[in-house]
Amino acid sequence: MRTQSTSNETIEMYLKTIAELGDGGAxxxxxxxxxxxxxxxxxxxxxxxxxxxxxxxxxxRYKGVTLTKNGRYIAHNVIRRQRLWERFxxxxxxxxxxxxxxxxxxxxxxxxxxLAEALSAYLGHPTTCPxxxxxPKSDGSLPLVSTRPLTALRVGEKGCIHSIQPTTTDVYAxxxxxxxLPDRNFTVSEIAPMEGPITLxxxxxxxxxxxxxxxxxxxxx
Amino acid sequence: MRTQSTSNETIEMYLKTIAELGDGGAxxxxxxxxxxxxxxxxxxxxxxxxxxxxxxxxxxRYKGVTLTKNGRYIAHNVIRRQRLWERFxxxxxxxxxxxxxxxxxxxxxxxxxxLAEALSAYLGHPTTCPxxxxxPKSDGSLPLVSTRPLTALRVGEKGCIHSIQPTTTDVYAxxxxxxxLPDRNFTVSEIAPMEGPITLxxxxxxxxxxxxxxxxxxxxx
DNA sequence: ATTCTTTATAAGGTCACCCTTATCTTTTAA
DNA sequence: TTAAAAGATAAGGGTGACCTTATAAAGAAT
Numbered sequence: 490m491r492t493q494s495t496s497n498e499t500i501e502m503y504l505k506t507i508a509e510l511g512d513g514g515a516x517x518x519x520x521x522x523x524x525x526x527x528x529x530x531x532x533x534x535x536x537x538x539x540x541x542x543x544x545x546x547x548x549x550r551y552k553g554v555t556l557t558k559n560g561r562y563i564a565h566n567v568i569r570r571q572r573l574w575e576r577f578x579x580x581x582x583x584x585x586x587x588x589x590x591x592x593x594x595x596x597x598x599x600x601x602x603x604l605a606e607a608l609s610a611y612l613g614h615p616t617t618c619p620x621x622x623x624x625p626k627s628d629g630s631l632p633l634v635s636t637r638p639l640t641a642l643r644v645g646e647k648g649c650i651h652s653i654q655p656t657t658t659d660v661y662a663x664x665x666x667x668x669x670l671p672d673r674n675f676t677v678s679e680i681a682p683m684e685g686p687i688t689l690x691x692x693x694x695x696x697x698x699x700x701x702x703x704x705x706x707x708x709x710x
Numbered sequence: 711m712r713t714q715s716t717s718n719e720t721i722e723m724y725l726k727t728i729a730e731l732g733d734g735g736a737x738x739x740x741x742x743x744x745x746x747x748x749x750x751x752x753x754x755x756x757x758x759x760x761x762x763x764x765x766x767x768x769x770x771r772y773k774g775v776t777l778t779k780n781g782r783y784i785a786h787n788v789i790r791r792q793r794l795w796e797r798f799x800x801x802x803x804x805x806x807x808x809x810x811x812x813x814x815x816x817x818x819x820x821x822x823x824x825l826a827e828a829l830s831a832y833l834g835h836p837t838t839c840p841x842x843x844x845x846p847k848s849d850g851s852l853p854l855v856s857t858r859p860l861t862a863l864r865v866g867e868k869g870c871i872h873s874i875q876p877t878t879t880d881v882y883a884x885x886x887x888x889x890x891l892p893d894r895n896f897t898v899s900e901i902a903p904m905e906g907p908i909t910l911x912x913x914x915x916x917x918x919x920x921x922x923x924x925x926x927x928x929x930x931x
Numbered sequence: 932a933t934t935c936t937t938t939a940t941a942a943g944g945t946c947a948c949c950c951t952t953a954t955c956t957t958t959t960a961a
Numbered sequence: 962t963t964a965a966a967a968g969a970t971a972a973g974g975g976t977g978a979c980c981t982t983a984t985a986a987a988g989a990a991t
Binding site: 932 | 962963964965966967968969970971972973974975976977978979980981982983984985986987988989990991
Binding site for chain 3: 717750752753756
């Protein structure tokens with residue numbers, strides 16, 4: 490007599506990923522979603538259909554998936570919980586900055602609302618995660634930040650790193666190794682042609698970043 | 711190309727439950743296991759067979775299931791992680807004593823070894839959970855404690871509550887309401903016949919406990 | 932306008948983990 | 962010792978979430 494519908498964990502991962510990829514509400518094409526979740530596009534398509542039936546997302550053929558109001562509320566709560574855990578892991582448990590995203594992702598699924606609020610209070614209601622991204626409020630609101638990816642800058646422009654977008658542990662580790670971290674100032678010293686690397690001048694030295702990695706680095710000018 | 715064997719979470723729940731029910735290594739009959747896990751005995755039987763194939767448990771027909779060395783190692787690590795989280799939830803997040811068992815159970819499944827060790831260090835390597843039970847060491851060892859259930863005492867005996875065995879939130883809440891908590895001293899003031907309630911004389915007053923609840927209360931005399 | 936690429940869907944599977952009902956065995960207790 | 966109770970298993974199902982291999986439809990590029 491067990492009515493087991495789609496598991497929370499699966500739903501949460503889909504909604505969170507849609508929110509992360511379609512930052513601010515842009516439609517996310519199913520193939521991108523599948524890629525990020527590490528599953529086949531066909532499976533993602535099936536799942537999106539189910540999420541649509543539950544009123545959590547809207548899908549327009551060949552355009553992409555967007556979150557409904559309800560879906561976004563859930564997604565932001567998921568992101569909130571994850572980023573709170575990230576703060577705890579980095580600030581209190583002194584865990585590696587590059588590994589906490591994945592660790593916190595797992596903890597997130599096991600976190601009730603009441604736990605999230607207790608954790609937030611314990612941490613002193615932080616507003617950003619260790620990667621610089623804002624932590625949504627418990628009402629699901631997420632402040633809009635006006636930053637842009639590093640790829641939008643031109644040679645000679647100076648800026649300050651605002652945040653690193655969600656990525657994998659190895660990418661975080663790479664960025665960490667070269668001190669590409671929130672709140673670091675830099676100057677764009679070179680942009681190679683043919684989609685080549687972007688070279689940054691940081692206090693710690695010069696670093697060349699490929700375009701796709703540079704997409705993940707959001708900056709203020 | 712996804713080789714998905716029996717999920718960690720499922721295995722962990724089975725092993726942990728066997729360890730909890732067969733405290734110290736007594737065989738656990740499959741029906742008890744099923745009851746505790748909230749599944750049918752047939753399903754539990756199937757699963758036990760799978761765990762047996764993986765060398766984690768041994769099952770003797772009509773006698774019960776026991777953990778192998780390897781199975782016990784995993785079970786104790788699971789219990790360790792859960793009890794560490796319980797400490798964190800109670801001591802730091804100030805969450806309700808009666809609810810933390812279930813909360814910590816969920817967090818446990820999302821906890822890697824490295825996280826568990828960091829958490830243990832953060833907490834100052836505690837040796838007992840908030841319900842009084844010992845926390846296994848990271849090598850899987852669990853100190854034997856020589857306590858007995860309240861049901862083993864006779865009228866007039868004095869004792870001190872050592873621990874409350876794992877149970878459901880509502881039972882914890884009941885015990886908490888009547889201050890039946892670790893380290894409280896008491897006298898057995900009455901034992902009703904016909905498997906009736908056992909009445910305790912506590913600093914906070916007299917409390918009558920049914921036999922099955924009294925089984926959960928472990929005491930030192 | 933036609934080809935190429937990207938995106939979506941249809942059809943048919945797999946696997947872990949759960950279910951019920953029916954049929955044994957073993958243990959226990961009258 | 963024999964019947965009842967408790968425990969185990971066989972047989973047959975179901976569901977969520979994934980998979981692969983087509984095929985169809987839309988958008989982009991020549």
